Amino acid sequence: MTKTIPFRNCDGCPIRHRAICATCDSSEFVQLEAMKYYRSYSAGQTIKWAGDRMEFVASIVAGTATIQHLVEDGRKQTVGLLLPSDFIGRPGRETALYDVTAITDVTLCCFRRGEFEKLVESTPHIAQRMLAMALDELDAARDWMFLLGRKTARERIASFLLLIQRRTVSIEGLAAPQPAPILLPLTRDAMSDYLGLTLETVTRQFSKLKADGIIEYASKREVFIPDLAALRDVAGEVTGY
Amino acid sequence: MTKTIPFRNCDGCPIRHRAICATCDSSEFVQLEAMKYYRSYSAGQTIKWAGDRMEFVASIVAGTATIQHLVEDGRKQTVGLLLPSDFIGRPGRETALYDVTAITDVTLCCFRRGEFEKLVESTPHIAQRMLAMALDELDAARDWMFLLGRKTARERIASFLLLIQRRTVSIEGLAAPQPAPILLPLTRDAMSDYLGLTLETVTRQFSKLKADGIIEYASKREVFIPDLAALRDVAGEVTGY
DNA sequence: CGTCAGGTTGATTAGGATCAACACAGGTGG
DNA sequence: CCACCTGTGTTGATCCTAATCAACCTGACG
Numbered sequence: 001m002t003k004t005i006p007f008r009n010c011d012g013c014p015i016r017h018r019a020i021c022a023t024c025d026s027s028e029f030v031q032l033e034a035m036k037y038y039r040s041y042s043a044g045q046t047i048k049w050a051g052d053r054m055e056f057v058a059s060i061v062a063g064t065a066t067i068q069h070l071v072e073d074g075r076k077q078t079v080g081l082l083l084p085s086d087f088i089g090r091p092g093r094e095t096a097l098y099d100v101t102a103i104t105d106v107t108l109c110c111f112r113r114g115e116f117e118k119l120v121e122s123t124p125h126i127a128q129r130m131l132a133m134a135l136d137e138l139d140a141a142r143d144w145m146f147l148l149g150r151k152t153a154r155e156r157i158a159s160f161l162l163l164i165q166r167r168t169v170s171i172e173g174l175a176a177p178q179p180a181p182i183l184l185p186l187t188r189d190a191m192s193d194y195l196g197l198t199l200e201t202v203t204r205q206f207s208k209l210k211a212d213g214i215i216e217y218a219s220k221r222e223v224f225i226p227d228l229a230a231l232r233d234v235a236g237e238v239t240g241y
Numbered sequence: 242m243t244k245t246i247p248f249r250n251c252d253g254c255p256i257r258h259r260a261i262c263a264t265c266d267s268s269e270f271v272q273l274e275a276m277k278y279y280r281s282y283s284a285g286q287t288i289k290w291a292g293d294r295m296e297f298v299a300s301i302v303a304g305t306a307t308i309q310h311l312v313e314d315g316r317k318q319t320v321g322l323l324l325p326s327d328f329i330g331r332p333g334r335e336t337a338l339y340d341v342t343a344i345t346d347v348t349l350c351c352f353r354r355g356e357f358e359k360l361v362e363s364t365p366h367i368a369q370r371m372l373a374m375a376l377d378e379l380d381a382a383r384d385w386m387f388l389l390g391r392k393t394a395r396e397r398i399a400s401f402l403l404l405i406q407r408r409t410v411s412i413e414g415l416a417a418p419q420p421a422p423i424l425l426p427l428t429r430d431a432m433s434d435y436l437g438l439t440l441e442t443v444t445r446q447f448s449k450l451k452a453d454g455i456i457e458y459a460s461k462r463e464v465f466i467p468d469l470a471a472l473r474d475v476a477g478e479v480t481g482y
Numbered sequence: 483c484g485t486c487a488g489g490t491t492g493a494t495t496a497g498g499a500t501c502a503a504c505a506c507a508g509g510t511g512g
Numbered sequence: 513c514c515a516c517c518t519g520t521g522t523t524g525a526t527c528c529t530a531a532t533c534a535a536c537c538t539g540a541c542g
Contacts, residue, residue, distance in 0.1 A: 069387045072479065077390040079383035090376045097380055120369065127368040128361065134375040135331045139338055141382035142320035146310040148389035149318040149437030153498065188521060196390030201498055203522055220506095220521065236312065394530065429489060442530055444490055461489065461538095 009033065013109070018085035019059040023129045031119060032111070032126075039110050041065075041102040047088070048096045056110040057089030063106030064185040068099045068193065078194035080141070083167050087133060091117045104185055148196045151236060156195040157205040158235035161215065165225060181218040182225070209234070250274065254350070259326035260300040264370045272360060273352070273367075280351050282306075282343040288329070289337045297351040298330030304347030305426040309340045309434065319435035321378070324408050328374060332358045345426055389437045392477060397436040398446040399476035402456065406466060422459040423466065450475070 010016055010033050021032055039058070041047055047065060048054065060082050067080035079098060082088060088100055088108070111119075120127050147159055161182070168182050184191070188206075192199040209215045214231055216224040225231050251257055251274050262273055280299070282288055288306060289295065301323050308321035320339060323329065329341060329349070352360075361368050388400055402423070409423050425432070429447075433440040450456045455472055457465040466472050 067383070069383065071387075071391075071477065073477075075391045077387040079386045092373060092376075098383065120372075121365070124362070124365040124368060127365060127372055131361075131368055131372045131375060132333060134372060134379060135334075138375060138379050138382060141379060141386065142308070142310065142339065145320045145382065145386055145389055146312075146318040148386055150312075150316045187519090198499055199521085200500080200523085204498090207522075236314075238313065428487090439531055440489085441491085441532085445530090448490075 010036075013061065015059060015061055015085040015109075019109075020087055020126060020129050020133065021059075023125050024123075025125065028123050028125055031123070035111055035115050035119075036109050039108045041106045041108070043102055043104050045102045045106075047100040047102055047106070047108070050096055050099050052096050053094060054089050054096050054113055056112055057087065057091065057116050058108040058110040060084050060086050060088065061107040061109050064103045065106050066101050066103055066186075066190065066194070068101060070099055076193050077196065078190070080137070081163075081194065086137075087130070089113065091120045091130075103190060153195075153197055153201050153205050154208065154234060155236045156197065157191075157202065157209060158214070158231055159237075160191060160195060161223065161225065162231060162235050162237070165228070180224075181222045184221045184223065251277075254302065256300060256302055256326040256350075260350075261328055261367060261370050261374065262300075264366050265364075266366065269364050269366055272364070276352055276356050276360075277350050280349045282347045282349070284343055284345050284347075286343045286347075288341040288343055288347070288349075291337055291340050293337050294335060295330050295337050295354055297353055298328070298332065298357050299349040299351040301325050301327050301329065302348040302350050305344045306347050307342050307344055307427075307431065307435070309342060311340055317434050318437065319431070321382070322404075322435065327378075328371070330354065332361045332371075344431060394436075394438055394442050394446050395449065395475060396477045397438065398432075398443065398450060399455070399472055400478075401432060401436060402464065402466065403472060403476050403478070406469070422463045425462045425464065 010021070010029070016022070021029065024032060038061070039056075041063075050070065062084055065082040065088070066078045067082065069077050069079050082100070089096075091113070120130065147156055151159065164184060165182050186194065188202045189199045191197075192202045195202065206215070210217060213226070214234055216226060218224060251262070251270070257263070262270065265273060279302070280297075282304075291311070303325055306323040306329070307319045308323065310318050310320050323341070330337075332354070361371065388397055392400065405425060406423050427435065429443045430440045432438075433443045436443065447456070451458060454467070455475055457467060459465060
């Protein structure tokens with residue numbers, strides 16, 4: 001459950017330049033560094049439950065988590081995917097609205113909520129950075145609304161694969177050449193929750209994409225994309241011009 | 242097309258205490274007041290097109306607008322509903338990502354984007370207020386993702402009616418007694434775009450809810466809700482505890 | 483009075499959901 | 513070492529909700 005963290009201070013932090021601290025100047029940075037603490041969760045653990053009092057906010061340092069809306073009758077919808085540098089929690093809210101679950105092993109960089117809220121009030125850079133990140137997330141949520149409201153199952157899978165492909169490239173840098181296998185951080189079931197489908201439909205569409213030569217399996221959870229443009233086409237994105 | 246505005250300065254402004262200016266102190270307020278200008282659009286007009294350069298950001302003073310994602314093959318999804326006090330645009334983005342369309346006659350309180358961005362940088366209160374509003378919108382977007390991904394047509398209609406009912410009450414104050422008719426700002430077609438359905442399905446579900454006694458028509462665009470709890474039940478909201 | 487936008491209703495179809503059986507890998511314990 | 517179990521994934525058969533295609537209604541307006 002507790003996992004060793006391969007660094008001790010912010011200098012070596014992999015998300016230093018993309019998280020909420022990205023635009024802090026050195027004095028702001030000292031304050032953040034002083035109040036941070038790390039926490040780890042293993043795959044499958046719930047980080048917070050809807051309704052819980054939120055004692056901290058945090059940045060994802062490593063791993064993947066999901067934000068989920070769960071309803072008594074068993075219906076579930078993943079309403080956000082949290083990857084390294086993404087932020088959990090919001091200043092000013094007492095209790096969580098959604099469940100947050102670690103999908104892979106996750107390391108968080110946490111801040112006590114009360115202290116963090118004071119910092120947001122006193123440090124304009126942080127409020128501005130958080131605003132920019134919140135607005136980006138809002139755009140992402142709106143794109144996802146289009147997917148959930150209007151895309152076919154096939155298009156949803158293709159869009160999801162592109163999303164993971166892009167984030168993989170942006171996190172790992174473009175070290176690896178294009179046709180590198182991309183690792184899916186979610187099970188078929190978790191994907192279905194994210195895509196507004198059932199797990200059977202997800203499986204079927206994967207099989208169909210494979211049969212059509214759009215993807216190839218390295219393993220059940222690792223996929224090659226021989227032709228990215230073809231995948232974009234399937235996803236309903238405009239490739240052109 | 243141009244509509245008279247029934248007030249000249251912020252004192253009489255109906256959204257003074259809910260828009261981005263809500264938490265400004267008096268000196269900040271003077272700055273905002275100095276740079277604002279009003280603009281009106283008549284029902285059906287497009288306020289901005291996706292891809293347009295955004296020369297201003299704005300608060301909705303009166304009327305209803307929608308944010309839409311439109312795709313070449315004709316599919317359309319409304320990804321946001323803008324009611325009085327909601328904000329259009331974002332500091333730091335050059336071009337609009339989505340179409341914004343006036344559904345009813347709309348009055349905006351506009352700020353030139355460049356000037357506004359400077360203000361956001363220099364005025365922490367505004368960045369903080371915008372952050373709070375952006376996070377609220379993000380929560381609303383996530384609730385809508387659940388609706389689009391998991392709710393049935395009937396539940397979607399009921400949820401939409403509740404949404405309008407709540408916003409009607411909160412804007413008009415609770416002057417009117419509970420069983421007041423609520424005015425639907427959207428056509429069946431526009432509702433279908435928002436709910437991820439077709440207009441025929443919207444009509445059918447309205448008819449069914451009427452047949453079931455959940456709603457009553459005052460006119461095609463005005464609805465009574467005799468029993469709010471019953472409607473909540475249909476919407477899949479937990480009444481109880 | 484004719485036209486047109488908005489709305490309703492019916493018949494049919496299709497895309498995913500649901501129910502069900504089975505495959506496969508990895509881990510555990512006897 | 514093997515038998516068993518559990519979590520994950522695949523595939524098939526059937527059903528059902530909402531989409532599609534189509535006809536018609538209603539009221540506002542020039």
